[in-house]
Amino acid sequence: MKLRLEKGYDFENAIAQVGYGKYQGLLLAVCGTIYAACAIGTTTLSFVLPSAECDFKLTSADKGRLNATPLVGMVVGSYIWGNIADAVGRKWGLIAALLMDSMAALSSSVAQSFPLFLFFRFFNGFGIIGATSIVFPYFSEFLAAKNRDVMLCRLEVFWTVGVISLPGIAWVVIPHSWRLGSVDTFSFTPWRMFVALCGVPSLTMAMILLLFPESPKYLMTHGKMDRALVVLEGMFAINSGLEKSDYPVKALINPGQIHRASTKHEPRLRKLTIRLGAIWRQKKQLFSPPYLRYIALTCFADFGLMFSYYTLMLWFPELFERFGQFQEVHPDQPAGVCDVTSIVVQGAHNETTISASCDKPIDDKVFLYTVIIGLSCIPTSISLGLCINKLGKKFLLIFSFMAAGSAALGLNLVKNLTQTLILSCIFEALTSTTEVIIFCVIVELFPTSLRALAMSLTVTSGRLGAIVGNVVFGTLIDLNCIIPIYTFAGLLISGGFLCMLIPSKGQIVPSLSSPPMTPLGSSFKMDACDIR
Known part of the structure; x- marks a missing residue:
């Protein structure tokens, strides 16, 4: 039975009256395509490594720095986009992030020096983290609680669509051998066109998003009830086929509305003091038992996961390219990843070999x-989405970490390309969804007042792991490939053992009764965690 509040409907009851249908399906297509564009932007460099090697004269260490640079942008941008999303709204924050991603991609495609290319890829990562973070709360704020889990799991599938689409785009564009301009002045080659094309989806979706409204929940939270009601009426009309005037909700209320006017006439220093005090109390609570143990667990787990996942995901094309070079010279000779790398590197010191490899697509x-x-x-x-409730988050985390760690360990033990490909598939399939499970665990471990900060720290730890992983792998792959491979395996298996310490639902400390103290820039992350 729907609960009718005395002065109006709150968000959950109002969105329930909207119904579930065409509007949510259309928004899933739009937000899903945005998420796929984020996947394309995140993994673009995986095909740039073998392609741009000759133009920029890249060493393996340079390739590691190149992969790490967008991740640095992600770490820097994560909190900043939270402020933007809170200040200007989900829609405009998402549009701004998509435009930055597309402009950075287009600019980097014409950058003629490696430092300038790195500069633009930093802003590529800066924009991508904004779009990736905001698209989930934006989409969720058009959904009723009973539909959120299913729709968010469907949204996750679009990331895989983007990852699959990227090699297809690369396959069509990069193998060509044309060159516009001169090597000494300005040069535009197929791999540069590929980089530019990877920015087109973000630009296109930013334009399409102009046709959609701000999320009704954001509008209600900020006291814009009339605008929120207009959005809900439009959704109702599309879903039901009736007139907007037939929407039964005529008034909205929000008990959790943000009242900014209360400090409107306060001095700036006073407002800053109040804000810093709230943030300090929140952080002090987070770093006290039992939450200190929980945050250490989630941060370490995500650090190890992203250290391995992002590194290998971005280096797989380069590793397969080295396998191809090895098999040309040593057909039918058994070799693992590290064996191939050492032999290819030895041959790379020959200038004739370098010239030949640069001329070959x-x-x-x-x-x-x-x-x-x-x-x-x-x-x-x-x-x-089907297994997480039946098998449990803790079991899935332990299994995913252990199995992925074993697959990573096996990369140095197998002796042919087929076996390497099978292990790579197992590794990618498991690690690609593990972070989502970590986010779900965060929702259970932390009360609402701490959830946003816990999420932010965990994600930041993961991105730092990705940066360190790419730098370490790029530095060591030519010197001693075994070390990073075993490090991947060790971190993942350790993460699996650590996840055994996750308490069951009955052992989790109940949410504290203190009111939420969400710092500016974190509220949008909290919404994303709640529904994931």
């Missing part, structure tokens, strides 16, 4: 293998 099999790895993520992406 990337092997088509590299694109095919990357597509296969992307396809391997579909079953886990689809089944996650």
Whole structure:
């Protein structure tokens, strides 16, 4: 039975009256495409590594720095986009992030020096983290509580679609051998066109998003009830086929409305003191028992996960390209990843070999293998929503970490390309959904007043792990490949053991009765965690 409040409907009751239908399906297509564009932007450099090597004369260490640079942008931008999303709204924050991503991609495609290319890729990561973070709360704020879990799991599938689409785009564009301009002045090659094309989806979706409204929950939270009611009436009309005037809700209320006017006439220093005091109380609570143990667990787990996942995801095309070079010289000779790397590196010191490899396009099999790895993520992406409640988050985390760590360990033990591809598929399929499970665990471990900050710290730890992983892998892959491979395995397996310490629901400390103290820039993350 719907609860009718005395002075109006709150958000959950109002959105329930809207119904579930065409509007949510249309928004899923739009937000899903945005999320796929984020996946494309995040993984673009995986095909730039083998392609741009000759133009920029990249060493393996340079490639590691190149992969790490957008991740640095993500770390820097994560909190800033929270402020933007709170200040100007989900819609305009999302549009701004998509535009920054597309402009950075287009600018980097014409950058003629490696430092300038790194500069633009930093802003690529800065924009992507904004779009990735905001799209979930924006979409969720058009959904009733009973539909959120299912729709958010469906949204996750679009990330896999983006990962699969990327090698397809690369396969069509990069293998060509044309060049516009001169190497000494301005040069535009197929891999540069590929980088530019990867920015087009973000630009397109930013334009399409102009046709959609701000989320009704954001409008209600900020006291804009009339505008929120107009949005809800439009959704109702599309879903039901009736007139907007037939929408039964005529007034809205929000008990959790943000009242900014209370400090409107306060001096700036006083307002800053109040804000800093709230943030300090929140952080002090987070770093006290039992939450200190919980945050240490989630941060370490995400650090190890992203250290391994983002590094190998971005280096897989480069590794398969090295396998191709190895098999040309040593056909039918058994070798693992590290064996191939050491032999290819030894041959790379020969200038004739370098010249020949620069003149030859990337092997088509590299694109095919990357597509296969992307396809391997579909079953886990689809089944996650079905299994997470039946098997439990703790079991899935332990299994995913342990199995992915074993797959990473096996990369140095297998002795042919087929076995390496199989292990790569297992690794990618498991790790691609593990972070989502960590987010779900955060929702259970932390009360509402701490959840946003816990989420922010965990995500930041993960991105720092990705930065360190790419730098370490790029530095050591040519010197001692075994060390990073075993580090991947060790961190993942350790994360699995650590996840055994996650308390069951009955052992979790109940949410504290203190009111939420969400710092500016974190409220949008809290919404994303709540529904994931």
